[in-house]
Amino acid sequence: EVQLVESGGGLVKPGGSLRLSCAASGFDFGTSSMSWVRQAPGKGLEWVSSISGSQTFIYSSDSLKGRFTISRDNAENSLYLQMDGLRAEDTAVYFCARGESVGSTWYHFDSWGQGTLVTVSS
Amino acid sequence: SYVLTQPPSLSVAPGETARIICGGENIGTKSVHWYQQKAGQAPVLVMYYDRDRPSGIPERFSGSNSGNTATLSVTRVEAGDEADYYCQVWDTTSDQYVFGGGTKVIVL
Numbered sequence: 001e002v003q004l005v006e007s008g009g010g011l012v013k014p015g016g017s018l019r020l021s022c023a024a025s026g027f028d029f030g031t032s033s034m035s036w037v038r039q040a041p042g043k044g045l046e047w048v049s050s051i052s053g054s055q056t057f058i059y060s061s062d063s064l065k066g067r068f069t070i071s072r073d074n075a076e077n078s079l080y081l082q083m084d085g086l087r088a089e090d091t092a093v094y095f096c097a098r099g100e101s102v103g104s105t106w107y108h109f110d111s112w113g114q115g116t117l118v119t120v121s122s
Numbered sequence: 123s124y125v126l127t128q129p130p131s132l133s134v135a136p137g138e139t140a141r142i143i144c145g146g147e148n149i150g151t152k153s154v155h156w157y158q159q160k161a162g163q164a165p166v167l168v169m170y171y172d173r174d175r176p177s178g179i180p181e182r183f184s185g186s187n188s189g190n191t192a193t194l195s196v197t198r199v200e201a202g203d204e205a206d207y208y209c210q211v212w213d214t215t216s217d218q219y220v221f222g223g224g225t226k227v228i229v230l
Contacts, residue, residue: 037165037219037221044206044221044222044223045159045165045208045210045221045224046221047218047219047220047221050219059217059218059219061218061219062216062218095165100170104217105214106219107153107170107171107212108155108167108170108171108210109155109165109167110167110176112166113164114163114164
């Protein structure tokens with residue numbers, strides 16, 4: 001069974017940093033494309049960033065303007081999101097998701113974690 | 123950047139058919155995927171590659187995609203189908219994932 005468990009969320013002040021983690025199990029993590037998707041309170045889904053299994057392809061939302069960095073450790077079956085320069089509008093539940101991709105073309109997310117809440121407030 | 127447009131809400135009586143639309147320029151040339159999200163839960167994939175159902179998703183769910191509109195149809199709607207539904211594509215022009223704004227399906 002595919003399992004994705006996020007951690008690392010919490011309360012952080014504007015301008016601060018936070019690192020989210022996603023522990024994966026039940027599938028071949030090293031060959032799987034992974035992504036972060038967020039959802040602000042009462043709002044819709046917003047894609048954040050994606051990384052291929054071999055780390056050949058890394059994509060991020062233009063709206064983030066380079067503040068967030070996705071990475072992975074295939075030996076540890078873990079996905080990470082380093083978030084710097086946090087703003088109030090980054091307050092959201094952050095989901096880890098497994099994706100389907102072929103080369104530089106990406107498709108759907110077939111498994112999701114339960115999410116971790118990040119709150120940016122002074 | 124590419125934009126997907128969904129109506130904010132849709133009300134349907136039990137036993138009827140819900141047709142959830144997702145509009146986008148030439149969306150028929152893209153692969154469209156759909157997610158169901160119930161209150162307080164993570165999204166669940168209910169349709170991929172326009173019309174393929176993941177295992178465990180009832181046959182009552184079907185999808186189509188042509189021209190500027192993709193549609194997720196749910197026949198014989200049940201109370202348990204009440205949820206937010208999101209369409210999603212990969213925009214090859216910008217190398218970005220795009221989600222629609224979501225449609226809240228209300229079962230009367």
